[in-house]
Amino acid sequence: MTQWTLASRAAKMNSSAIREILKLTDRPGIISMAGGLPSPQTFPISAFQAACNTVLERDGAAALQYSTTEGLPALRQAVADFLPWDVDPEQVLIVSGSQQALDLIGKIFLDKDSRLLVERPTYLGALQAFAPMEPIAVGVASDDQGMLVDDFAAQAGSGADKARFAYVLPNFQNPTGRTMSEERRQALVDKARELDIPLVEDNPYGDLRFEGEAPLPLAARNPEGVLYMGSFSKVLAPGLRLGFVVAPKSVYGKLVQAKQAADLHTPSFNQRVVAEVMKDGFLARHIPTIRTLYKNQRDAMLAALDQEMVGLGVSWTRPVGGMFLWVQLPEGMDAQKLLPLAVERGMAFVPGAPFFPGNPQHNCLRLSYVTVPPAQIAQGIAALAAAIKAYAQ
Amino acid sequence: MTQWTLASRAAKMNSSAIREILKLTDRPGIISMAGGLPSPQTFPISAFQAACNTVLERDGAAALQYSTTEGLPALRQAVADFLPWDVDPEQVLIVSGSQQALDLIGKIFLDKDSRLLVERPTYLGALQAFAPMEPIAVGVASDDQGMLVDDFAAQAGSGADKARFAYVLPNFQNPTGRTMSEERRQALVDKARELDIPLVEDNPYGDLRFEGEAPLPLAARNPEGVLYMGSFSKVLAPGLRLGFVVAPKSVYGKLVQAKQAADLHTPSFNQRVVAEVMKDGFLARHIPTIRTLYKNQRDAMLAALDQEMVGLGVSWTRPVGGMFLWVQLPEGMDAQKLLPLAVERGMAFVPGAPFFPGNPQHNCLRLSYVTVPPAQIAQGIAALAAAIKAYAQ
Numbered sequence: 001m002t003q004w005t006l007a008s009r010a011a012k013m014n015s016s017a018i019r020e021i022l023k024l025t026d027r028p029g030i031i032s033m034a035g036g037l038p039s040p041q042t043f044p045i046s047a048f049q050a051a052c053n054t055v056l057e058r059d060g061a062a063a064l065q066y067s068t069t070e071g072l073p074a075l076r077q078a079v080a081d082f083l084p085w086d087v088d089p090e091q092v093l094i095v096s097g098s099q100q101a102l103d104l105i106g107k108i109f110l111d112k113d114s115r116l117l118v119e120r121p122t123y124l125g126a127l128q129a130f131a132p133m134e135p136i137a138v139g140v141a142s143d144d145q146g147m148l149v150d151d152f153a154a155q156a157g158s159g160a161d162k163a164r165f166a167y168v169l170p171n172f173q174n175p176t177g178r179t180m181s182e183e184r185r186q187a188l189v190d191k192a193r194e195l196d197i198p199l200v201e202d203n204p205y206g207d208l209r210f211e212g213e214a215p216l217p218l219a220a221r222n223p224e225g226v227l228y229m230g231s232f233s234k235v236l237a238p239g240l241r242l243g244f245v246v247a248p249k250s251v252y253g254k255l256v257q258a259k260q261a262a263d264l265h266t267p268s269f270n271q272r273v274v275a276e277v278m279k280d281g282f283l284a285r286h287i288p289t290i291r292t293l294y295k296n297q298r299d300a301m302l303a304a305l306d307q308e309m310v311g312l313g314v315s316w317t318r319p320v321g322g323m324f325l326w327v328q329l330p331e332g333m334d335a336q337k338l339l340p341l342a343v344e345r346g347m348a349f350v351p352g353a354p355f356f357p358g359n360p361q362h363n364c365l366r367l368s369y370v371t372v373p374p375a376q377i378a379q380g381i382a383a384l385a386a387a388i389k390a391y392a393q
Numbered sequence: 394m395t396q397w398t399l400a401s402r403a404a405k406m407n408s409s410a411i412r413e414i415l416k417l418t419d420r421p422g423i424i425s426m427a428g429g430l431p432s433p434q435t436f437p438i439s440a441f442q443a444a445c446n447t448v449l450e451r452d453g454a455a456a457l458q459y460s461t462t463e464g465l466p467a468l469r470q471a472v473a474d475f476l477p478w479d480v481d482p483e484q485v486l487i488v489s490g491s492q493q494a495l496d497l498i499g500k501i502f503l504d505k506d507s508r509l510l511v512e513r514p515t516y517l518g519a520l521q522a523f524a525p526m527e528p529i530a531v532g533v534a535s536d537d538q539g540m541l542v543d544d545f546a547a548q549a550g551s552g553a554d555k556a557r558f559a560y561v562l563p564n565f566q567n568p569t570g571r572t573m574s575e576e577r578r579q580a581l582v583d584k585a586r587e588l589d590i591p592l593v594e595d596n597p598y599g600d601l602r603f604e605g606e607a608p609l610p611l612a613a614r615n616p617e618g619v620l621y622m623g624s625f626s627k628v629l630a631p632g633l634r635l636g637f638v639v640a641p642k643s644v645y646g647k648l649v650q651a652k653q654a655a656d657l658h659t660p661s662f663n664q665r666v667v668a669e670v671m672k673d674g675f676l677a678r679h680i681p682t683i684r685t686l687y688k689n690q691r692d693a694m695l696a697a698l699d700q701e702m703v704g705l706g707v708s709w710t711r712p713v714g715g716m717f718l719w720v721q722l723p724e725g726m727d728a729q730k731l732l733p734l735a736v737e738r739g740m741a742f743v744p745g746a747p748f749f750p751g752n753p754q755h756n757c758l759r760l761s762y763v764t765v766p767p768a769q770i771a772q773g774i775a776a777l778a779a780a781i782k783a784y785a786q
Contacts, residue, residue, distance in 0.1 A: 053446070164398060
């Protein structure tokens, strides 16, 4: 029997709590609001097929050869053109899904025991991506508009213990669905600039806004102070694994080196296919169809919650975009213990505790409204209410 | 001006010396034997196009959705079936190019200052992939059959300083083109088992054998003691970024967790396309055409070297497969200084020094025979000989 010594980081790596829950709940007959899968009916299959054929017929072997680490110039340009501030394509790095951006950012910024600031709660996959670098993730108190700027300053640390960066998800946050206001954004950017702490702005859902005007991204307010992450997973399809980072010049080169070491480059073929799909304003026509679908499903979920949760002491967020909403259960109720009662009644959710970097709240859970159609949403929320009633008895 | 603190590993990351050289030498009129690009005429473009259409028409949205970290079951099965020993598909992990396997293996095994054993010289991209984990890469003395087993044992270290693993490339090694003999393989596997040191066996070129019988992989001799890495980049095309690891059960789960944190999963679409291309024994028909092409080009390079290098005190390897051969210049000649003289005369190579983990030899260089057709090979080798003559004067 081998007795190999693994890296100390290996003990800190775990399988995603969500993926473990999905294994338990992904079975026939369960209405699952647990997953974060985009609705497959939003994937533009025929546009992809046309683009695959065009790319292979037009570009031939070039589409299948090794390519540069930074990414396909046409795709970097398309990303720069699509973003709502003045972006130099030379600062765009194409990555293998925005999860990879988290890995690369963690690698260049985090030593063992480095301080790292995150929202409370925050995206579980980011905690997982940073964990191999063995940082100390510090939760910043957050309200319905995201990080509280006073607590951001209070937790920032100083000297050798100064936070290496703060990770924030300003639009329709995963898991809470909340959005940072105009005022909060500006205040956070100003304070981060004053303290000289990099902000890592993750924006996978920003294009999926159902109503109101989008406040400018943090990066647009201080491009030299923010690393901005975007993704094609929610507006085109996740199975091509394509995302991007817009990085200040001061760290762009290090990100490229980290990516070269990690996987040489993102698939040349996938980059060409997406650049081809994006031509001629495809996203401007396609994204509104996703918004309409998801808005209807959000409306169905809010209506079902309004109807089913009366008198149960339950509250929830009312997201103006994205995929998720967040439910607060009565004090003392543990979502982890509620889950089997819900599954018995035919629905599944994700308990909220794993989204906290420490000191978790247990009386909260995340619901996705994008995977399940409206009729099933009503049925699933009724099952959740029944589970809550059963738990309370 | 920002004064951000980066991770200490960031200072150890560098852009690949090869990529920097390629930027200087990739210009019109230069016969480049520097790169490691497979010949684009080996890419089965029409098979890919047919597979893209089949996958999108048959699988639809499933081909574009998120999928499991371990990889597509059909592709894991196809990999297990293709390998020349009894492999359980449950031990196959699909990765985003075999470069990613190096990153993941480094992450789970290497702490800062961990000892790591490599051949002298070794694949530069592996040194680059491991560098972010800040190990100490120790070169093991190597001859024309690879690592010397006595020196492997002498450098293995003990206690807390025992080598975490040894990285070896047994077939047509990059950069030298050398192949480990039957006897050396068995002796290395036996010694590694005795010392309980994991072997990481990298085999991207193994299928490109021109002559003779292939000795069994190291992994086939001790499956619980070896992590085996393979790639589709050399037998199909690199631009899809698909590789795989066959890992012992004792570490498979940790590799999966590291991959989940790094990029969630390898593109679903690419996995389905390659599984479709591989159906019905495609590789068994396709690989011989690559072998024939590369063998002709190797023969052209060996013939040109035999003709042009007479009396120059130069020697070279005679690889029985793969893409590269290795040239020893006269003692005291520095390949880095030779490079501009060669470029002036119309050809480029990669100097050998960056392939050494430390204490580099300077009088050696790597030539690729796969990218350039035979007539240009003769012309390029003549230019190299002229540069060597000019240097010696």
